[in-house]
Amino acid sequence: MRDPEHIRKVAKIVADSARDGKELVVVVSAMGHTTDQLIELSEQVNDRPDPREMDMLLCTGEQVSISLVAMALQKMGLKARSFTGAQAGILTDETHTFARIKTVQPSRLETSLRRGEIAVVAGFQGMTRTSDITTLGRGGSDTTAVALAAALKAECCDIYTDVNGVYTTDPRSYGKARRLHAISYEEMLELASAGAQVLNARSVELAMRNRVPIRLRSTFEPDDTGTLVTSRDLAPDYQICGVALDTNRVSFKLSVRQDFSVKESTASVHETTVDSTYLHYNSKTERLLDDLSSLGLNREQVNVVRTGDTVSQIEFNCEKRLSREAKEVILEYFPQNNGTILSVDTDVARISVVGIGATECHRRGDIIGALSAASIPVAMISTSNISVSAVVPAKYKDQAVKHLHDAFCNGNSLSEPKTTT
């Protein structure tokens, strides 16, 4: 949604689908830079705005869009009715600005569909059980669309953006990127978590859990069927399905000096032994890891380097928005004296190779190999089930994407889909 011109264009796509005889629920996001403008407005009155008030402010963006889309559809002679998130029955928890949908009560939408109306729903927003307005965070409109598709048992959830599907890497930054005709939920989820901005991870999880097929399509090419995101048995079996870039990470490296005089309380000073210090460090590390994971950090992706029996280094990277809290948590356990050294690097990029063959490629040394052949320094490598991520200095990001993409997404490892629908 950009401007009134774009609203008419969207209405045209909707109208064409409606004329095919489909029952339609349309989820819309805010126009153009509305959300950013609202955030800017809030910063002018309060530099640390209350999340509840932020939600009250932000949800207006989508509300403007739904009313305009409904009006545009009515202008075309169609029956349409707009619904806020609350009116559409999107019930969330109380985590303002990043709420999770708890349940959907779509009875008003069902009534609207029965009346032959196109239901136009505000994405990105919901309501708590105490009738407070919440928003779902970046990409929240996708989540709304999938949640409604699941609740209404829709045949398919078409998500229109300015890109016509899922690519092996972002086509705006690397021209050799190839579009996938279909992809499994698991791979899509991994790509999304790895930074591919085409769909947010929550909406993919939700679609996977409810087996809602998603079609990623472009508003500029409404006749193109885009990329289908579906269950593994219906998707092609790529070894590597893509290379994702995430520039929104911060890298942490914590070095702990093996100083045996470290102690938790003066009462235990005489009992300090190598063993108890080891236990002491280890329990501290465990508690630190627990606290970090409760911040939302994936524990698997924290590298803990042990020298002999003791922890000597902890490495991980996290989203920028979590970095302040992560740093506070670390300093609570390991204050920067006693020889502890914490280095925080914000000038990094994380490149992930995604696909069921990724860990095998890593085991063979191919990923490190491709990067070192291109003289790209690697600060950290972490792995998950179907992806391997390398953290590199930010200035190498485009090169790293290019070399990993050329190595894994252009050859036989990326087979053309065996099934498309």
Next chain:
Amino acid sequence: MRDPEHIRKVAKIVADSARDGKELVVVVSAMGHTTDQLIELSEQVNDRPDPREMDMLLCTGEQVSISLVAMALQKMGLKARSFTGAQAGILTDETHTFARIKTVQPSRLETSLRRGEIAVVAGFQGMTRTSDITTLGRGGSDTTAVALAAALKAECCDIYTDVNGVYTTDPRSYGKARRLHAISYEEMLELASAGAQVLNARSVELAMRNRVPIRLRSTFEPDDTGTLVTSRDLAPDYQICGVALDTNRVSFKLSVRQDFSVKESTASVHETTVDSTYLHYNSKTERLLDDLSSLGLNREQVNVVRTGDTVSQIEFNCEKRLSREAKEVILEYFPQNNGTILSVDTDVARISVVGIGATECHRRGDIIGALSAASIPVAMISTSNISVSAVVPAKYKDQAVKHLHDAFCNGNSLSEPKTTT
């Protein structure tokens, strides 16, 4: 509400009142030209937008304001919480874009006040019993404020605008206007109905019915106590309290030719007599007047001129927004053939002299006298209990205000208030 700067200023006024230990509910309107901009946006997608969708769109303006005011108060260290009209319990009928408040269920606001919060409520909006969003029409924020003051049994309802009270006439157009320290609900209502834009008529009616004292104050002079609008026994007894100008009227003049061949059906042609034609005209006139009053036109203010036994002329003026419908109704009864002449004049202004002494002044001929002494032609005069209105060509509007104000608002007829609080 103009911009973030103004929001901080408003928050400052609220904060000062809160520090006096008062429990506060603050009703805010949209910022600056937000409402006009939203209307413009809607016109770009649909020239005749659905009123329900219009309300969905317009209510966002106030929602932006409440969140920003709450944030600004929080920045000042105060506890504050924003509420949409729906959350504040403003329940209305289904008349979209011009809804009437049916009831107020302020339990959430009461809870908020008990918690020591300042409740910041979106004015101008409400919710139907089916959870649709409605707006209350121009000046709706005043109505919201008075309705909440009544429901919460507030001590007083302070309404802040850019004018510091009620004047004998609009001070922006006539420098000799004098501010009133207090005025009765009845007079304020008459001034509002006559076009004084300081408070809308509905909010005054509501205040009168619930005996809510209103103080009209200025955001630019927060220490000035403004004008108190209160019950007649507490207000001064002005003979004339002001002269109001309304440039938003259309004047209708319908001349009906006495043509005895007019008939309703060919079957009754031989029975047509003077009497039946008379009855025929009269019943038509009655039905016309019924239809006009159901459009919202005050029947008392329609002049029906009878020549002998028959109706020869019908004169009235109405709000511009009703003129198209009024014309259609008239032409239905009196098509413009058969010698009927309808003249519609949009280039008019209505000047009203308001106060319990107005009809007496008119009876003595003083109002017509003052206008004719200034050579101002009068198209029509109509009267109500406490006002006399003259319709004049628009170009004479300022002169008419000046002469009527000088004649009735500067002498002994405007006594200084006997009581102020």
